[in-house]
Amino acid sequence: MMEKLASALMMCGIVNAALYEGVISTSHGQVQGHPAFNSTPNGNLTNWKDITVWKGIPFAASTAGENRWKAPKPAGRWNGTLDAKNYGDICPSTSSNSEYTISENCLNLNIWTSATSTKQKRPVVMWSYPAYSTAADALFDGAGMADAGVVYVNYNYRTGALGWLAHPELSQERFNTVGFNSSGNYGMLDQFAALKWIHDNIEAFGGDPNRITVMGQSAGSAATQHILNSPLTKGLIVGAIIESGVRDPHDPLCETLAENYRNLTFALNQGLDYLADKNTSSIANARKLDYTTFVDSDFPPTSSSWTFTATLDHYALPDTYENTLRKGAANDVPIITGNTRDESGATYGLNITIAEYFADLNETYSGQWVDKFLELYPGNNASQASESENQQFTDRSIIGTWIWAQKWKQAAKSPIYTYIWDHAPPGQSQGAYHESEINYVLNNLYGTDSPWTDEDYEIAATMNSYWVNFIKTGNPNGQGLTRWDKSNSKEITQRLGDGFGPVPLALANRVKLMEEWLLTQPVW
Structure with missing residues (x-):
């Protein structure tokens, strides 16, 4: 009886204990976390015994089949308790490491915190990784941040053709759903969806949904800049850390480095040529093909001639960088x-x-x-x-x-x-x-x-x-x-x-x- 009472009190945030000692409830179901360390780590961590990590929590539904090249849909509810011990599947990429499981059911995230109560409302940071990476990469482990009192979250998002393809049929779909005659930027919409999931659920992990900072490096810095700029994320963040990203919008390097984008005309024409190259005549047919059809090499000497990157769609990406600076970003933080x-x-x-x-x-x-x-x-x-x-x-x-x-x-x-x-x-x-x-x-x-x-x-x-x-x-x-x-x-x-x-x-x-x-x- 006393064990049940203690468990109930812990769920309410009354008992102070590492959060891996209990089960956390999210909007999609319950999750069980695990200790981040089983022994003392090297370095200067002082709260390592309290650090809990949850891995592979879905923040959106699978992007396969009819969900391919669509804005991410909410994750479904799961029955029972999700054992969040292992990283989830990673999104298809030309550089995907064979040690990971790859699939289009890859929109998942990982959370680290040393909070000992779900009521602590600690500041939160969302990390966006650089190109050719994954949230499971040891370089992006969040226990060091958690040790210092921050709730740290990283996540996966779509890349390549699966994340950035624009096409007239896709533009018509978007116009029918949200009233914007443009397409592309599905990977960017994944990034926004992860942020919104964090905002809606992070309080259960000891975080404060009103104190979210976004952070990333290289391609992840571009993600951070897009979150900063986009009206689709207005009011969701209180700060931004952009590592190896922004530069004067007059710099020609803006065309080739992490923050690069293409105009909609280029992206739409490329989309038509791309499907023709894949011997498919429509988006409906393309959604029936195996995802590997759309994983193209980015590495020489076999690199493809396709340029899959952000598109100036005036929806997720609202304006040019110069105009956004001049007019003001959606988030003044x-x-x-x-x-x-x-x-x-x-x-x-x-x-x-x-x-x-x-x-x-x-x-x-x-x-x-x-x-x-x-x-x-x-x-x-x-x-x-x-x-x-x-x-x-x-x-x-x-x-x-x-x-x-x-x-x-x-x-x-x-x-x-x-x-x-x-x-x-x-x-x-x-x-x-x-x-x-x-x-x-x-x-x-x-x-x-x-x-x-x-x-x-x-x-x-x-x-x-x-x-x-x-x-x-x-x-x-x-x-x-x-x-x-x-x-x-x-x-x-x-x-x-x-x-x-x-x-x-x-x-x-x-x-x-x-x-x-x-x-x-x-x-x-």
Whole structure:
């Protein structure tokens, strides 16, 4: 009798105990969580014994068959208690790892928390992963965030043709359902659906539905930016962390990097050609084919010529990036955004010839701009040419992000914080590469086998503190941390990694040159 009473009290949030000791009720059924650790993890986690993880919880129905290329539908109710011990299926992708089960029934999420009561209403963060990844990747484990008092959620979403195909028939379907004559962005709608599920259910996991921050890196930063911008998510978030994503909408890299999109005309024409290439004449027929028909290689030398990415549909993606900045995003919330030193064209340890450097400059800048860039980024020998090649791309990222921040502030009241990450994790030769900050901000060094040092654990503790403070308050600053000022008209950003504190964007004449060149480029 006493055991039943204790269980009942725990379900009501009265008894303080790790949440894996009880069953959680969601809008679709009950779920049983599990301890995140069975023994002490490496690193600086202090509440690890209380951390519960739930894996593979459906947030939407299967996307197979008649649900293919449709907005995600609500998950059905399940009978009994879902044992959330293992990751769910992952969405089809050209890079899908064979260790995972792949299917179109892949819209599921995972939750970590150290809450000991369902009534604690802790701040929540939703993580969107980068391209060629999955929510089951150890790099995105959320126990480090949970240890610091944040309810952390990651999730799967559709990619490739299955996530982004546009087609006239699909546009007609959307017009019939929501009144918008456009299509594509089904992966984006998955991202929105995950956010809405979290908003509706996270309180049962000790989270506060009114304190959700969205966060992601690379393609996940694009997801975060779309959530920030879209009227379909208005009012659902209180903050956004955009890692290796935004840049001045005049930058040509907007066409090829994570935040790229295509106009509707391009997407519709491609959709017609794509189905013809698959020897199917209609969406109805295409929905009857095995999903593997629509998984196309993204990797050379066998990569396809198809471009499946976000579409400017004026529904999920409401406007161009430039217009959204000028008019104001749907969600005016605090933002952290920045880059790593060795990404977006910058390659650590680069070794090129003077001729190769000149050729790259002519391809990138052309005309009168080549001499202007060569004056400030000289290449008088191979070593200098290699250094200049990298530096102009690093500067371009830092300056472009700062320009984006200045444009954001014109229509927004909320603060924005920018950074440059420059720490190279041990055991590799790519420097402060794309994705290299993730282990540190999530404080999950315990989950990977890199040869971490005491310095790495210290950096992770600092990085995680900045991120957690922001998730909790909208401001990254806190006790014991080097102050991080919000972005303003001063040409500075925050250095994170091998040092912490404000640093100039670049040499003043380089900032001026980059700004002038960007203004001559077409706008996104």
